Amino acid sequence: MFSHVFLGVRDFERALAFYRPLLALLGVAERFCDPARPWAGWQSTPGPRPLLIIGRPFDGEHEPGNGQMVALLADSRAQVDAAHALALAHGGRCTGAPGLRPQYHPHYYGAYFHDPEGNKLCVACHQP
Template sequence: MLSHVFVGIADFERAFGFYSVLMDTLNLKLKFRDDDACWAGWMAADQPRPLFLIGKPYDGRPAAVGNGHMLALLATDRATVDRAYAAALAHGGACEGPPGLRPQYHAHYYGAYFRDPDGNKLCVCCHEPEAPAANPASN
């Protein structure tokens, strides 16, 4: 459905540091980094799209956060949501809602909400039921 998402940023190095950790936590690989143009993009290892892009706004004006705008990134499991949230906060993000179930969306929706260092609102979520606990080996 999506080709790409572009998030405007003010400080490329700061944003790249934040998003590099977040994307690595989500197992997304860096497709490119262009220091001259101050933009970078990530993708899934097995598909060319969609792309997640960061960069300075094309029109040269300062990046601005839109009210009501949020990007939700998909995690494969709840533990990844927890790790992504912790990584985001450890690298300059601000909490907008800690990891947890959000049954108002559906029974298995597990998400965490935060803002990047430029104030863009992000969510990392999983739509799958909690993974069953491993059974100890019986003797």
């Protein structure tokens, strides 16, 4: 369904320092990084798409949106907990502590946070 998701950033180095460890913890492989452009992308498994890309928008301006969110998949609830803690340790801002959200479905376990650029993210596990 998706080719790629692009998240705009103002400070590429700061964003890269946030996303590299977060996506590594989730087992998502980095596909490319070009600081001169600047942009970086991570590839889903088995790949090659969809991609998650961070970078400076074409017009150079970035304003995080209200109501937009990218949800990343975790293999376990422990991985959700670890991703949330790592995100906060790397400059993220909590907008929902890890926990069950049975209003979505009985096994939905998620955590919500903003990256240092203000983009809203979720890490979710759908397993019991």
